[in-house]
Amino acid sequence: MAELLEFIHGFGGDLFGGLWPLVWTVVKIGILLAPVMFGVTYLTYAERRVIGAMQIRVGPNRIGIFGLLQPLADAVKLFFKETVLPSKIDRPVFLIAPVLTMAPALVCWAVIPFSPELVLSDINVGVLFILAISSLGAYGILMSGWASNSRYAFLGSMRSAAQMVSYEVSMGFTLIPVIMLAGSLNLGDIVESQKDMWNMIPLFPMFIIYFISVVAETNRAPFDLPEAEAELVAGFITEYSAMASGMFFMGEYANLILVSAMGSIMFLGGWLPPLEILGFIPGLIWLALKICFLLFVFLWIRATFPRYRYDQLMRLGWKVFLPFSLFWVFLTGAVLHLTGLA
Amino acid sequence: MVEQLTFYLFALVAVVAALRVITARNPVHSVLFLVLTFFSMSGIFVLLGAEFLAAILIMVYMGAVAILFLFVVMMLDVDFTQLRKGAINHLPLGIAVGIVILVELAAVAMNLHLSGEVNPALVEQVPNTMAIGKILYTKYLFPFEIASIVLLVALVGAVVLTLRKPRPGLKRQVISEQLARTREQSVEMKKVASGEGA
Numbered sequence: 001m002a003e004l005l006e007f008i009h010g011f012g013g014d015l016f017g018g019l020w021p022l023v024w025t026v027v028k029i030g031i032l033l034a035p036v037m038f039g040v041t042y043l044t045y046a047e048r049r050v051i052g053a054m055q056i057r058v059g060p061n062r063i064g065i066f067g068l069l070q071p072l073a074d075a076v077k078l079f080f081k082e083t084v085l086p087s088k089i090d091r092p093v094f095l096i097a098p099v100l101t102m103a104p105a106l107v108c109w110a111v112i113p114f115s116p117e118l119v120l121s122d123i124n125v126g127v128l129f130i131l132a133i134s135s136l137g138a139y140g141i142l143m144s145g146w147a148s149n150s151r152y153a154f155l156g157s158m159r160s161a162a163q164m165v166s167y168e169v170s171m172g173f174t175l176i177p178v179i180m181l182a183g184s185l186n187l188g189d190i191v192e193s194q195k196d197m198w199n200m201i202p203l204f205p206m207f208i209i210y211f212i213s214v215v216a217e218t219n220r221a222p223f224d225l226p227e228a229e230a231e232l233v234a235g236f237i238t239e240y241s242a243m244a245s246g247m248f249f250m251g252e253y254a255n256l257i258l259v260s261a262m263g264s265i266m267f268l269g270g271w272l273p274p275l276e277i278l279g280f281i282p283g284l285i286w287l288a289l290k291i292c293f294l295l296f297v298f299l300w301i302r303a304t305f306p307r308y309r310y311d312q313l314m315r316l317g318w319k320v321f322l323p324f325s326l327f328w329v330f331l332t333g334a335v336l337h338l339t340g341l342a
Numbered sequence: 343m344v345e346q347l348t349f350y351l352f353a354l355v356a357v358v359a360a361l362r363v364i365t366a367r368n369p370v371h372s373v374l375f376l377v378l379t380f381f382s383m384s385g386i387f388v389l390l391g392a393e394f395l396a397a398i399l400i401m402v403y404m405g406a407v408a409i410l411f412l413f414v415v416m417m418l419d420v421d422f423t424q425l426r427k428g429a430i431n432h433l434p435l436g437i438a439v440g441i442v443i444l445v446e447l448a449a450v451a452m453n454l455h456l457s458g459e460v461n462p463a464l465v466e467q468v469p470n471t472m473a474i475g476k477i478l479y480t481k482y483l484f485p486f487e488i489a490s491i492v493l494l495v496a497l498v499g500a501v502v503l504t505l506r507k508p509r510p511g512l513k514r515q516v517i518s519e520q521l522a523r524t525r526e527q528s529v530e531m532k533k534v535a536s537g538e539g540a
Contacts, residue, residue, distance in 0.1 A: 022344060093374070124469040128397035135405030139377065142409065146370060146416050158413070165409055185471055315517075 032109055032120055040253040041071040047299050054303040081242035086148070089239065093147035098244045101140030102251035104133045108258050113188045115271045115283040126187035127179060130262060131172055134217075137255065138164045141219075141226065141236050144248075148239035156235025159310060160226030164217055166314060170321035171213040174206040177332040178266045191270035198269040206328055207267040209321050211297070214259040216313065218252060220298060222305035223313055256298055257291065264290035349389055356382035369415045377408045394471045 012020045045060070045067070052059025061067040085091065111126040113119035123129060138161045145157020179185060181202070182193035200207045216223040227235035237245050264270060268290045271283025308316075359378040366372045380403050387396035478486050508514075 018343060090368075090370075093371075123393060125393045125397050125471060128394065128401065128471075132397045132400035132405065135401055138405070138409055139374075139412075142412055142416070143374070154416075158417075161409060161413065165406060168405065185469075312515075312517075 028120055029110075033106060036106065036109055036254060036257065037250075039257050040250050041075065043253045043257065043295060044074065044249070045071045046295070047302075050296065050299045051303045054300070075246075078243050078246040083242040083244055086150075086239050088149045090147040090149070093143050094239075095244070097140045097144035097147060098240065098247035098251070099140070100143065101137060102247050102254060104136045104140075105251050105254035105258050108133050109261075111187060112258075112261050112265065113191065113270065114287055116188065116192075118284065119188065122186070122188060125185045127175060127185045127190070127266075130258075131168070131175070134255070134258070135164075135168055137251070140248075140251070144240070145236040148236070150239050152233045153236050153238045156226045156228075156232045156238070159232075160219055160236060163219070163223065163225065163313065163317075166317040167213045167216040167321075170317055170325055171210060171217060173322065173325035173329060174210040174213065175266060176325075176329050177203050177206055180329070180332050180336060187265055187270075191265055191272060194269040194272060198267065198272075198274075200267040200269075203267065203328075203332075206325065207263070209325055210263060210267065211294075213317070213321060214263065215298065215301060216317065218255045218259060220252075220256065221302040222307050224307065225310050225313060228307060256295060260291045260294035260298070261287070263294050268294075345389060349386065352382045352385040352389070356386070370412065373408065373412045373415050376411070377404055380404050380408065392470060394474055 009020075009024070012024060016023050048070075049059040049061075049067070059067070060070040063069040063073050085094070108130045110120045111123055111129050113122070113126075141157050141160045141164070143157075145153045145155075145160075148154070178190060178199050181199060182190040184190060184193070219226050225235075226232070227237060232238070237248050240248065264287060270290075271287045273279050273281060273283075273286050356379050359375045359382065362375040363372050363379065366375060380399060384396040384399040384404075387393070387399060
């Protein structure tokens with residue numbers, strides 16, 4: 001492996017000269033994003049099949065074996081459809097919005113560690129980086145709703161932005177006890193700190209609140225009020241067609257995978273195996289399994305719960321989650337101080 | 343070389359975006375350009391090795407403050423051509439404020455170079471976050487606490503300003519009451535004789 005890398009570096013250095021570090025970074029980004037995009041396409045398939053099974057339906061099973069080629073067919077369809085631009089939109093903002101929704105979800109993968117060595121950028125403020133970049137997702141949605149010049153879209157984007165800002169707060173507070181236990185903002189250090197016990201065990205309530213908050217943060221059912229079809233047609237996506245709306249969906253699914261990866265790293269021990277004896281299985285596989293489990297729970301929740309009302313959603317975020325997670329931060333601090341672990 | 347290229351890229355975007363903030367006709371576009379300026383500035387912070395400040399800048403200013411800005415501007419529907427009409431009368435005042443801010447910034451910048459004191463966060467080989475935390479909770483504890491209390495007062499003030507006496511007869515949903523209901527309290531079985539039900 002090391003020899004291969006050396007060969008690639010030597011070859012690339014000859015070919016590109018001083019620009020090689022830049023080219024190499026782009027190559028690494030490509031290698032990182034390909035599996036993510038693959039995950040995104042097959043998550044749409046998994047969602048339809050899993051929810052189908054839960055509702056005793058079949059789900060897509062016509063294209064390819066078990067319908068495995070369905071995502072490809074969907075992608076082709078989206079590509080060949082005409083992108084309809086309504087006449088009274090703010091064109092540049094309208095077109096940038098879907099890109100801005102999808103880009104943050106992909107950028108965050110730069111700091112996700114897949115194993116002790118396998119991380120694109122091992123920065124010391126990994127957690128903050130993810131919180132910061134994912135908070136930018138609200139811009140895409142706000143911009144799309146405003147630029148569409150449509151009431152449904154505008155209402156949807158207003159709801160969504162308020163919801164994302166509110167739940168970001170409680171999500172941030174659920175991560176603080178984890179940071180306190182690890183004593184670091186580096187995601188790799190946080191995983192290593194869970195060697196003896198996954199954070200899920202001492203911080204179980206925080207794990208639950210984190211999960212519910214990210215369901216709201218990613219605008220998924222039962223908190224999918226921005227696109228509540230009974231009230232708002234499709235919310236901020238109403239005026240988008242073809243690949244533009246496809247990008248919103250890809251952003252949503254990429255975000256889902258990202259928050260699942262984040263949950264696995266913060267609470268489920270990232271690449272660490274659940275038992276010491278299972279250590280022969282590579283960490284990458286453990287992380288993938290954990291992400292898949294959390295994704296399954298997302299789909300499960302969607303198939304199970306009815307949609308929340310908007311005021312109830314806000315009440316839950318501000319009056320229940322925020323005080324409780326603040327209390328838990330205090331409690332964690334007190335316990336760490338009294339036991340002298342900090 | 344890559345670092346310098348990146349710096350010029352960020353700096354160029356920041357300056358152009360900052361100019362567009364004041365020249366854009368549409369107030370929503372202005373706010374969006376302001377956001378772009380913030381983003382480029384945080385990029386420059388990263389280049390300086392101040393990754394904590396960069397992340398906080400994005401999180402606080404772009405993730406919260408500017409979003410609320412955008413909210414207000416989108417909702418208000420301000421007619422800016424109307425507002426601009428009297429702008430020329432206020433030009434002297436505007437220029438005066440601009441000059442004051444410029445002089446103040448210049449004074450700060452001069453002091454930074456002349457005092458010769460190097461930022462301790464850069465000297466110690468510890469993570470940036472730790473260095474800032476240490477200095478904030480030891481040397482600057484008092485100003486830090488004062489700042490938090492000022493923010494808290496502002497927060498409480500905002501809540502008090504919007505607080506109204508509840509109207510009489512207002513129905514509120516109390517979730518704990520709803521959850522505490524039992525079957526006996528809510529459902530009653532009645533035997534209705536055939537043909538006599540309502």
